Amino acid sequence: MNLDAARRISLPVLIVALFTGLAACTPVKQGSEQADGQLGSAGFLTNYDLLKPTASGDGVVDYVYVDPNLAADLEKYSGVMVDQPEIIIAADSPYRGAKPEGMKLVADVIRYMMMGEFIRGGYNLVEEPADDIVYLRIGLTDLNVERNAGVSAYIPTQITVDNEAEVARNFMSTLTITEVNVEIEIVNSSTSEVLMAGIANMAFDDAGDDPLANWQALGLKLERIAAGITCVVQTADLPPGAQREICSARVSSGY
Numbered sequence: 017m018n019l020d021a022a023r024r025i026s027l028p029v030l031i032v033a034l035f036t037g038l039a040a041c042t043p044v045k046q047g048s049e050q051a052d053g054q055l056g057s058a059g060f061l062t063n064y065d066l067l068k069p070t071a072s073g074d075g076v077v078d079y080v081y082v083d084p085n086l087a088a089d090l091e092k093y094s095g096v097m098v099d100q101p102e103i104i105i106a107a108d109s110p111y112r113g114a115k116p117e118g119m120k121l122v123a124d125v126i127r128y129m130m131m132g133e134f135i136r137g138g139y140n141l142v143e144e145p146a147d148d149i150v151y152l153r154i155g156l157t158d159l160n161v162e163r164n165a166g167v168s169a170y171i172p173t174q175i176t177v178d179n180e181a182e183v184a185r186n187f188m189s190t191l192t193i194t195e196v197n198v199e200i201e202i203v204n205s206s207t208s209e210v211l212m213a214g215i216a217n218m219a220f221d222d223a224g225d226d227p228l229a230n231w232q233a234l235g236l237k238l239e240r241i242a243a244g245i246t247c248v249v250q251t252a253d254l255p256p257g258a259q260r261e262i263c264s265a266r267v268s269s270g271y
Contacts, residue, residue: 058104058157060199062210076240076267077198077214086211087252094148095140097205098131100124101154110194111163117171118187125184126154129235130242137246145205154238155199161191164227185228193230195219200241212245240267 061067067079083089101123105112130152131141142149169190175183201213218237220230247263254262 058155058197058199060102060104060153060155060157061201061213061215062203062208063213066210066213067215076237076244077200077216079215081210081213082248082252083209083211086249089211090249090252092148093150095142095146095150096134096202097142097145097149097151098127098134099151099153101126101156103159104155104157106158106160106195109160111161111191113163114161114191115169115171115187117175118169118184118190121175121180121184121187126156126235126238130154130238133239133242134246137243137250139246147204147206149205150202150211151205153201153203155197156234157197157199158195159193159197160195161193164190164192188231189227192227193218193220193234196234198234198237198241200245202245212248214241216241243267 066081068081070078070080103114103119103123105114134152135141145151169187171183171187172179196218198216198218199214202211203209204211216237218234220233244263244267247266248259251259251262
């Protein structure tokens with residue numbers, strides 16, 4: 017499957033653009049403020065005990081795990097399954113409601129944006145598990161949102177390729193993200209062995225007059241995480257220092 021095919025079976029490029037345009041201008045506090053004991057409260061990842069904190073300001077995630085045998089096992093993998101993200105709103109979120117169809121649009125945007133990043137990294141996208149296929153899981157957990165009063169939240173009964181971009185934009189405009197954890201893991205699709213995992217915490221300052229600003233910052237973070245994952249895999253045989261230097265440069269430049 018190529019990038020054009022991935023876009024055709026998902027949302028149009030216009031929706032993906034919702035997550036990019038103003039991201040560089042968005043005020044965001046990088047780095048998790050959570051205590052280690054709070055990790056895993058959402059229960060999304062397979063094994064939170066595998067995670068180790070990254071150095072302050074080093075990389076795009078705050079906690080990470082990479083299978084020590086990854087470099088030796090890489091040759092046996094030929095493709096990746098990218099699952100639809102799970103979205104878990106925090107129990108203490110200022111607003112805890114969301115329309116299912118709206119959240120599906122958000123999940124689809126994230127899924128196919130990540131698929132596009134893996135295609136750019138040279139990976140084959142597949143739909144069925146096998147011994148030589150890895151399975152990517154994505155979770156937006158402990159999501160805190162505020163409802164933007166006065167913004168139309170209407171979702172039409174018919175969503176088509178002609179109106180889905182506008183519907184997605186309108187839905188995201190009704191909710192401002194104040195904090196979220198991006199939890200991600202790659203497992204062997206047959207054995208469920210964890211190959212890579214990570215958590216990135218994002219806590220936002222006031223989005224100002226643009227309710228989409230924090231969504232766009234989240235999109236940029238996801239793009240960087242995908243670029244980081246593909247780089248770690250591609251450079252798994254290098255010494256840690258060299259790998260870190262190469263992947264940091266690649267993530268910063270967007271390839």
